[in-house]
Amino acid sequence: xxxxxxKRDVCTGCGLCIQVCPFxxxxxxxxxxxxxxxxxxxxxxxxxxxxxSALSLPEVEKKETVSTDEYSGxxxxxxxxxxxxxxxxxxxxxxxxxxxDKRGTILTACVLGYEAEPIAKQAIAYGADRVFLIDDxxxxxxxxxxxxxCLVELVKKYKPEIFLLGASTRxxxxxxxxxxxxxxxxxxxxxxxxxxxxxxxxxxxxxxxGGNIMATIKCPNHRPQMATxxxxxxxxxxxxxxxxxxxxxxxxxxxxxxxxxxxxDLIVEKNEVNLADAKIIVSGGRGVKGPEGFTILRELADVLxxxxxxxxxxxxxxxxxxxxxxxxxxRTVRPDLYIACGISxxxxxxxxxxxxxxxxxxxxxxxxxxxxIADYGIVGDLFTVVPALTRALKRRLNK
Amino acid sequence: MHAIVCIKQVPDTxxxxxxxxxxxxxxxxxxxxxxxxxxxxxxxxxxxxxxxxGKVTVITMGPPQAINALKEAVAMxxxxxxxxxxxxxxxxxxxxxxxxxxxxxxxxxxxxxxFCGRQAIDGDxxxxxxxxxxxxxxxxxxxxxKISSIDFEKKRIEVERLVEEGREVVQSxxxxxxxxxxxxxxxxxPTILGIRRAQKAQIPTWTAKDLDVDPKLIGLDGxxxxxVKIATPPPxxxxxxxxxxxxxxxxxxxxxxxxxxxxxxx
Numbered sequence: 184x185x186x187x188x189x190k191r192d193v194c195t196g197c198g199l200c201i202q203v204c205p206f207x208x209x210x211x212x213x214x215x216x217x218x219x220x221x222x223x224x225x226x227x228x229x230x231x232x233x234x235x236s237a238l239s240l241p242e243v244e245k246k247e248t249v250s251t252d253e254y255s256g257x258x259x260x261x262x263x264x265x266x267x268x269x270x271x272x273x274x275x276x277x278x279x280x281x282x283x284d285k286r287g288t289i290l291t292a293c294v295l296g297y298e299a300e301p302i303a304k305q306a307i308a309y310g311a312d313r314v315f316l317i318d319d320x321x322x323x324x325x326x327x328x329x330x331x332x333c334l335v336e337l338v339k340k341y342k343p344e345i346f347l348l349g350a351s352t353r354x355x356x357x358x359x360x361x362x363x364x365x366x367x368x369x370x371x372x373x374x375x376x377x378x379x380x381x382x383x384x385x386x387x388x389x390x391x392x393g394g395n396i397m398a399t400i401k402c403p404n405h406r407p408q409m410a411t412x413x414x415x416x417x418x419x420x421x422x423x424x425x426x427x428x429x430x431x432x433x434x435x436x437x438x439x440x441x442x443x444x445x446x447x448d449l450i451v452e453k454n455e456v457n458l459a460d461a462k463i464i465v466s467g468g469r470g471v472k473g474p475e476g477f478t479i480l481r482e483l484a485d486v487l488x489x490x491x492x493x494x495x496x497x498x499x500x501x502x503x504x505x506x507x508x509x510x511x512x513x514r515t516v517r518p519d520l521y522i523a524c525g526i527s528x529x530x531x532x533x534x535x536x537x538x539x540x541x542x543x544x545x546x547x548x549x550x551x552x553x554x555x556i557a558d559y560g561i562v563g564d565l566f567t568v569v570p571a572l573t574r575a576l577k578r579r580l581n582k
Numbered sequence: 583m584h585a586i587v588c589i590k591q592v593p594d595t596x597x598x599x600x601x602x603x604x605x606x607x608x609x610x611x612x613x614x615x616x617x618x619x620x621x622x623x624x625x626x627x628x629x630x631x632x633x634x635x636g637k638v639t640v641i642t643m644g645p646p647q648a649i650n651a652l653k654e655a656v657a658m659x660x661x662x663x664x665x666x667x668x669x670x671x672x673x674x675x676x677x678x679x680x681x682x683x684x685x686x687x688x689x690x691x692x693x694x695x696x697f698c699g700r701q702a703i704d705g706d707x708x709x710x711x712x713x714x715x716x717x718x719x720x721x722x723x724x725x726x727x728k729i730s731s732i733d734f735e736k737k738r739i740e741v742e743r744l745v746e747e748g749r750e751v752v753q754s755x756x757x758x759x760x761x762x763x764x765x766x767x768x769x770x771x772p773t774i775l776g777i778r779r780a781q782k783a784q785i786p787t788w789t790a791k792d793l794d795v796d797p798k799l800i801g802l803d804g805x806x807x808x809x810v811k812i813a814t815p816p817p818x819x820x821x822x823x824x825x826x827x828x829x830x831x832x833x834x835x836x837x838x839x840x841x842x843x844x845x846x847x848x
Contacts, residue, residue, distance in 0.1 A: 240719060264747060327712075327722055352745045356724045359712025363680060368806030371676075371707035390815065392704055393595030399811035443721050443755040447740070451748035459746065463847070487847060505744075505765055511706060519846040530815075531596065541844055543837065544822070557822045559840060561833050571834035579838050580847070 187219045187229065193237035200229035200238060220440060251344075254406040257283040258291045258343040260334065261306050262353055264325070268302045270419065270460075271349035273309045275412050277420030278376060279347055280310040282385070285378045288344070289313055293337060295330055297323035300430070307428035309420055314428060315341075319435035324446045325353045331360040332436040338365055343407045345385050347376075350411035358411050368402030369409040374416045384408070394511050394534030414459060415517030416538060456490050456506050463489030463520045466509055466536075469496040470525020470546065470565055477503055479566065480524055483573045486580070492516065492536075494526045510535035524565045528553025545569065583636030583734055585627035586690060587660070587697045588683055588714065589620040591644050591651035592704040616651045619699025621658075622762045625769040626729065627697050628659045634734065637661045639690060643671055643682055649785055657772030657780040664690070668789035673802030676705075680713025682800050685793045687718060694734055696759040700725055708761070715759035723758055727765040732756075 187208075196215035209229065212218045217237070230238045259279045262269040276292065283290040291313045292306035299322075303314040315337055321329050334357070338346065346361075348354040350372045362369035375388030379401070385408040387400045402408040458464060465484040467477055477491060484491050492514075493507040509516055511531040521539035526532060528544070528551055536542070537556055544557035545568050554560045561568050593612045616624075627638045640655040642648050643666040652663035666686050674682065687696065696715070701708035708724070715722035727749060728742040737756040742749040744763050772780070790800060798804060825840075827833035841847055 269746075327724075331716075352725050352743070355708050356712060356722070359676075359709040360716045360722065362709070363677065363713045363716035366677065366806065369676065369709055370807060371705075371709055386810075391706060392593075393706070394815065395595065397813045397815050398809050399813070401808050401810050402806050403808060405806035444723075445753045446750055447753055448751040449745075449748050450742065450751065457746075505763070512701070512703070520841065520844075529596070534815075541841070541846060543841070549824075554822050554824070559837060560822045560824045561837060562824060563830060563833065567830045568834060571830045572837060575831070575835040575838035576841075576847070579835075579842055 188239045189217055189219060190237040190239075191216050193235050194233075195235055195237075197234065199234065200232050203232045204229055249404070249406050251404065251406050254342045254344040255286075256288050256291055256341075256343045256345075257286065258293060258346045258407070259306075259311075260346070260348040260354065260357070261292050261294045261302060262325075262349055262351060263294070263296045263299060263302055264353075266296070266298070266302075268305060269349060269351060271351055271354070271412075271414045272306075273422075274414070274417045274419050275347045275349060276306065276309040276311065278412065278417040279345075280420065282345060282376060282378060283312075286344070286383065291315065291341075291343065293317075293334060295322045295333055303430050305422065307426050307430075308422035308424050310423075310426070311428050314430045315433050316430050317433050317435055321435055321437060321439050321442060325357075326442060326444050326446060327356055327360055328444065329435065329437045329442050330357050331364065333433075334361050335364045336436050337433060338407060346407040346409045348409070348411050350413045354411050358409060362409050365405075365407075365409075367405040367407060367409055368400075369411070370400045370402070371411050373410045373412050376410065376412070385410070390511070390534050394530045414515050416515070452506075456492075458490055458492055458507065458509065458514045458516050461490035461516070462518050463487045463522075464492045464509070464516055464518045464536075464539075465489055465522045465524065466492035466494065466526060467497055467503070467524050467565075468494035468526030468532075469500075470527075471497055471502065472525075474502040476525075476566070479569045479573070483522070483569055483576075486573055486576050487520070489518070489520070492521075494529075494532050523553050523557070524569055526553055527551045528556065545572075583630055583634040583695075584693045585630055585636070585638050585695045585697060586687055586693045587620070587623050587627045587638065587640045587655070588710070589624065589640055589642045589651055589655060589699070590617045590702045590704075591615070591642060591648040592617045592702055595703045614647070614650065616654055617699055617702040617704075619701060619703070619762065619764070621699075621769040622764055622766055623697035623699050623760075624655050624658055624660060625767045626760075626762055627695070628770070629767065630695070630729075630732070631659075631661075634732075636694075639664065639693075641666065641683065641686055641690075643667070643674070643679060643686075646787070649787075652785050653780040653783065654772060656783045656785075657776040658770060659776060663783065663785045665785055665787045666789075666793075667787050668791075670790045670797065670801050673805060674800065675805035675807045676707050676709040676713055677806055678800055678802075678804035680710050680717055681804065682793070682795060683710070684714050684717035685795045686788060687714070689788070689793060694757050695732075695739075696720075696757070698759065698761045700761045700763050711759060711761040718759070721754045721758040722761075723752060723754055724761045725763050726760050727763050729760075729766075
């Protein structure tokens with residue numbers, strides 16, 4: 184994280200720093216005071232050169248422990264993209280509400296974006312008592328630096344006890360930066376959150392070793408206790424439009440010229456799958472035997488109005504793209520119906536789909552672990568069973 | 583061009599089994615490997631070197647045997663490798679790990695890009711990369727699936743990041759830290775020549791004394807988080823009903839009937 188801080192009232196305009204900057208990022212403005220442009224990498228070469236100590240870099244805080252009593256309240260970061268909140272954020276609001284009630288404290292949503300007030304109002308409907316809204320053009324699209332700096336300043340000012348973020352690509356990107364700045368604990372990808380009796384600490388439960396074990400993690404002496412939470416693990420709460428809450432507006436920390444990254448475009452592939460939102464998923468594994476095998480899975484998915492998923496084995500073999508991968512290192516899904524075809528059901532795969540409402544397993548091997556977590560199973564060759572199921576469903580659904 | 587790659591030696595989690603009676607991990611006989619995502623990071627750094635010249639340095643923090651992961655990276659083609667190993671580093675969580683690695687990187691000196699894998703397959707956190715970038719106060723580009731352009735003169739990079747909605751095209755300043763996903767390349771295998779070179783390679787070990795670290799911020803002492811319990815995942819409720827029938831058609835029809843009765847198919 185780059186970003187030189189300049190005390191404008193201290194700078195004498197001597198220009199010594201200009202010569203030492205390896206990136207040509209410094210110059211004098213019309214008032215003969217140093218300004219920094221986006222070429223600044225935060226290398227710090229200029230800081231000791233300044234005779235009047237007008238230059239500094241934001242320090243990563245190094246405190247041994249904090250006085251934990253000063254921290255209270257549960258916070259949720261509400262992720263938005265293109266003016267819409269991510270569903271994972273509302274799942275966390277539901278869970279955050281329970282934690283806040285248990286601690287007898289309030290639930291706060293942090294909404295960062297541009298023209299994002301509708302999202303702030305939604306956050307109240309989903310359970311927030313208070314919303315911090317930072318509405319600024321620099322926050323329209325997610326970027327690590329401006330988002331992280333805003334959250335860091337909010338935490339320093341208002342001192343929450345618990346801070347939850349979604350374990351999406353943005354949430355994980357952001358949480359790692361924020362927790363490092365604050366020197367506090369961060370637990371990734373939690374699937375369970377509880378308050379410990381007596382200590383009132385947050386117990387953060389998460390899979391590790393490829394889903395083989397569940398670890399419970401605490402953050403006893405640092406605050407806030409931060410966690411990212413896996414998508415589709417917690418129930419989506421129902422919004423209540425009549426709920427009342429307070430919206431507090433705060434200012435963005437960085438100016439556009441202080442931000443070294445720019446988002447230029449978003450490339451969306453045609454036929455791009457959105458597994459996370461699919462109600463029905465037909466998934467294939469090693470037993471599908473090749474890219475052609477996915478054709479019959481796709482036909483079944485089409486009849487059901489569902490999406491096609493895959494195990495890591497099928498993706499690693501190059502039969503289908505990574506966007507389809509379900510499991511520990513792929514997407515976590517929670518569809519109403521998950522049909523696993525030719526998937527043995529390794530623990531890594533189960534970690535991504537075990538919370539599906541109904542699981543159907545179609546596999547030649549009656550000993551495959553997938554049958555242990557399935558609701559319905561057919562032991563047989565998927566190349567005959569799947570087309571037969573497609574025909575049967577077509578018939579019964581009159582399609 | 584100087585690229586630094588941070589790697590981790592991990593147990594091959596696809597080989598890890600659970601002792602069903604004691605509910606503990608059986609790690610005996612489980613091979614230690616380079617975290618698979620990190621091999622893509624090494625490959626991308628090697629490709630930059632082949633295109634622009636320069637040097638690739640690989641570092642890891644771990645027990646003394648983690649040197650084997652570094653040797654494998656040298657066999658793939660890395661120029662230099664450094665092992666960070668000290669009992670004082672043990673028990674580090676992602677915060678203390680990122681702190682220690684960032685101090686080692688400062689000691690190494692100038693660099694243009696730092697590469698990491700998107701996450702390690704044992705911890706699965708994906709937090710160490712962003713932690714290192716924040717400690718070093720450089721920009722981070724996570725989940726990168728393509729480096730579209732890189733200009734070491736103008737200190738500029740353009741990448742594609744794999745996000746939920748598609749691929750995000752991002753421009754940033756160098757130096758920066760990149761975490762890579764599998765789509766970015768196909769890692770090479772070590773060559774015979776490379777393996778020979780790795781056997782002879784001098785790989786220094788840096789301890790806490792060699793680094794400008796605050797002893798209160800490394801290892802378990804420096805770690806804000808504590809693992810307090812390990813358990814096996816709870817079994818999923820529900821018993822599997824195996825659909826029987828005279829023929830595949832009959833089985834399929836029976837299943838279709840049951841699924842429609844569940845009212846989950848419209």
